[in-house]
Amino acid sequence: LGLAARVTHLTKSFGTGAGTVTALDDISVGIRRGEFTAIMGPSGSGKSTLMHIMAGLDAPTSGTAWIGDTDITALNDRDLTLLRRRKAGFIFQAFNLVPTLDVKANILLPFDLDGRKPTTPEQHRIQDLVYDLGLEKRLTHRPHELSGGQQQRVAIARALATEPDLVFADEPTGNLDSRTGREVLRILQGASANGQSIAMVTHDPIAASFADRVLFLGDGRIVADKPRQTPEEISAHMLRTEQEMAA
Known part of the structure; x- marks a missing residue:
């Protein structure tokens, strides 16, 4: 299968001296290609930190992170x-939509940044995404004219527009009603069935039950790595992890 992203012996600390907090403690794990992986854990377990380092948005204190075959910890900012x-x-x-651009321009932003226009197949896929996410009547609206849930759906369409190898999603259903949330999770499932790799941080057992694999973090370490789970199994596991962390 190969790995779309991986980290080896990853440690991340904040602060110095007696005030040092270790957010990630010698983690080695990979995100498999074409698989939908959920990353779960109590608040403060390090799940968002892990995702930010995997995505190259934050640097580790020690250890290495790869996207595909590229060691991203060695790259300069431009590369x-x-x-x-x-x-x-x-x-x-935080949706990070550009406030001065309308919905359509926000969705097409990755193409503009890359200095190209979407191909015809890409245009068709974007139309499908817009329709599936219920945004077809919103394309000329600016972000401030949308609800939080609509802004989240625009951010999801933008993230999937270029059909990237790897999608990082941090609580993607957090601002959505349950019906739209399920729609988004089905779109992410479809993307992984299509060969894209999805890494999703969530605290919601129902959202995590859509994933092929669930990683559980506790105290900056991976405490379990499970194949697809039911929401009930995930809830029970989360409860055990929290009780062990509290003990």
């Missing part, structure tokens, strides 16, 4: 930006 733009899509809780 890292180019690699992220060509290989990865991002869905974050």
